[in-house]
Amino acid sequence: MSKKSTITLLDGQELRRLAKLVHYQEVENIKNLQFKSEEDRCKYLKESKAGYKSSLALLDNGEKIKIDYKNDETRSSVAHTIFSAMEKTVNTCLQCFRNYTMRNSLLKKVTEYSKDLIHKLHNLDPQDTSGVLKLLADAREYEKAMVEYATKQSNFVLSSFSN
DSSP states (O other): OOOOOOOOOOOHHHHHHHHHHHHHHHHHHGGGOOOSSHHHHHHHHHHHHHHHHHHHHHHHHHHHHHHHTTTOTTTHHHHHHHHHHHHHHHHHHHHHOOSHHHHHHHHHHHHHHHHHHHHHHHTOOTTOHHHHHHHHHHHHHHHHHHHHHHHHHHHHHHHHHOO
C-alpha cells in the first residue's frame, strides 16, 4: 500500500518559528560534526544563517508586496499569488530538505525568481490587460510548481523512511 502525504503548510509567525527552529537545530548539530578546521565550522554556520535569513527575506518581501498593493485592484491578486508561492516555497524548503546545502540552493534560486516577479509587478502598467494576465499566469504557475514540488518532495522523504 502506498502512503501519500503532503507537508503541513504553515504561515506567518508559525513559519518564522519553524525557520528559527531549523536554524537552531543546524547550529546544535554542528556539535556532533567533525571539521577539518575552525574555518570550515564557521563556513557551515554562515551558510546555515544565510538559509535562515533567506527564508525570512522571502516572507518579508512577500508580505510587503501584499501590503503595498492591497488597495490596487489590478495588482492585489497578483501580489497575493506571488506571496502564496513564496510562502509555499519556504514551507517546502524547511520541511522537506534536511540538507542545508540543498535547501539553501533552492532558496537562492527561488529568491531570484521571486525578485524578478516582484520587479515585474512594480513595473506593471495596470492598463495593460495582457501584461497583467501574463504576470498573473506566471505567478499562478510558480505557485502551482511549488505545490507540486512540495508534494513530490514530502512523498520522497516519507517513502525513504518507510519499509
